[in-house]
Structures are given as structure tokens and as C-alpha cells.
Amino acid sequence: MSAPLICPSILASDFARLGEEVAALESAGADWVHVDVMDGHFVPNLTIGPDVVKALRPHTRLPFDVHLMVAPVDPWLEAYRNAGADVLSVHPESGPHLHRTLGRIRELGARAGVVLNPGTSVGILDEVIDLVDLVLIMSVNPGFGGQKFIPASLDKIARVRQRLDAAGSKATLQVDGGVTADNAADCVAAGADALVAGTAVFRGGPSTYADNIAALKGH
Numbered sequence: 001m002s003a004p005l006i007c008p009s010i011l012a013s014d015f016a017r018l019g020e021e022v023a024a025l026e027s028a029g030a031d032w033v034h035v036d037v038m039d040g041h042f043v044p045n046l047t048i049g050p051d052v053v054k055a056l057r058p059h060t061r062l063p064f065d066v067h068l069m070v071a072p073v074d075p076w077l078e079a080y081r082n083a084g085a086d087v088l089s090v091h092p093e094s095g096p097h098l099h100r101t102l103g104r105i106r107e108l109g110a111r112a113g114v115v116l117n118p119g120t121s122v123g124i125l126d127e128v129i130d131l132v133d134l135v136l137i138m139s140v141n142p143g144f145g146g147q148k149f150i151p152a153s154l155d156k157i158a159r160v161r162q163r164l165d166a167a168g169s170k171a172t173l174q175v176d177g178g179v180t181a182d183n184a185a186d187c188v189a190a191g192a193d194a195l196v197a198g199t200a201v202f203r204g205g206p207s208t209y210a211d212n213i214a215a216l217k218g219h
Contacts (some may be wrong), residue, residue, distance in 0.1 A: 041054025
């Protein structure tokens with residue numbers, strides 16, 4: 001079992017020092033930078049616009065993994081891609097035509113992700129699996145950081161892993177929500193390749209980031 005990719009969510013970072021924070025993540029051994037975009041409509045919070053992503057882009061060489069919790073989502077794809085997003089992940093509920101949205105993300109040259117909320121069926125993947133580069137399992141209901149991991153998510157990770165393997169898909173299987181060093185190994189054992197973590201990475205300040213990331217990797 002290989003170590004997972006660690007994708008710290010800057011939602012939990014010091015917003016007054018965002019440029020320094022993403023640079024510190026790269027130095028600490030993070031694999032991707034996870035950017036939670038919330039519109040105050042699709043989810044009950046308001047966060048990071050494309051101009052902020054663009055401003056952060058020169059501060060790190062790490063891939064920007066942008067999770068779009070906005071509706072309608074299609075009008076924002078190009079703006080975030082132009083700002084520097086490498087991965088764009090969308091919710092099936094955030095637009096009328098998931099297949100078209102994923103195709104558009106790929107046309108823009110980004111990796112296309114599908115996000116499954118706790119109440120979203122894994123069966124939706126069967127219709128779009130050939131367009132999916134990443135599947136993100138939400139192990140909390142989206143909208144806020146600091147929530148508790150939903151234990152039933154482990155079974156969902158395993159079911160998605162089975163679907164991806166059966167289809168011969170090379171898509172990354174990512175988990176987001178309440179991920180800590182205590183449950184990271186369980187997520188990986190269930191089939192996850194990548195872990196999004198906020199508080200578990202950023203607690204303690206920059207001097208602790210390397211140790212926190214290593215703990216999530218199982219080192």
C-alpha cells in the first residue's frame with residue numbers, strides 16, 4: 001500500500017499569509033494544494049475567487065486542486081483554469097449536464113473531478129467514468145471546515161474503488177472531510193489515493209507542517 005497524496009486545504013490556513021502558507025506547504029512535503037471554492041449558495045459559506053488563485057500561483061509549483069462548490073458551475077470553469085487550476089472538481093448537483101461539464105474541463109486542459117456528497121449515489125459515476133480523472137468522496141457535508149469524519153464514508157470509498165478498478169480507470173480517488181492521522185490509514189486501506197486535510201495539516205503553524213503531513217502519510 002503506497003503512501004497517499006496529501007492535499008492540504010488552504011481553507012484552514014492563515015488567510016492573511018496565503019502566499020507564505022502555500023510556499024510552506026511545498027517545503028513541508030505536500031503533494032497538491034487543495035482550494036475550496038464556496039459561493040454562499042450551493043454551500044453555506046463564501047471563500048476563494050479566481051483572482052486569489054491567480055495571485056497564489058507564483059508562490060508554489062504544486063498542482064492546484066480546485067474544488068468548486070458553486071452553482072451553476074459552468075460559468076466559472078474557464079476563470080479558475082486561467083487562474084492556474086490543474087484539477088477542477090465539480091458536484092453532479094451543481095449543473096444540469098455533468099457529462100458536458102466534465103468534457104469542458106478537459107477541453108480547457110485541466111483534470112476533471114466528480115465530487116460525491118454523503119447523500120450522492122456512487123452510481124452516477126457509471127455514466128461519466130470515461131471522463132473522470134478524479135473522484136472526491138466527501139466524508140462530511142460540504143460547506144465548513146473542522147467537521148467530524150462520517151464513518152460510513154469508508155464503505156463508500158471501497159465501493160468507488162471497486163467501480164474504478166472494474167472500469168480500468170486510472171482516476172485518483174480522493175477523500176475530504178475530517179481526515180486526520182487517526183483515520184488516514186483506514187481511508188487508504190479502503191482504496192483512497194489522496195487525502196484532503198485542513199486542520200490536521202495547519203494546526204501548530206508552519207514549523208509543524210512537515211510532521212503533520214508525514215503523520216497523514218503514515219510515516
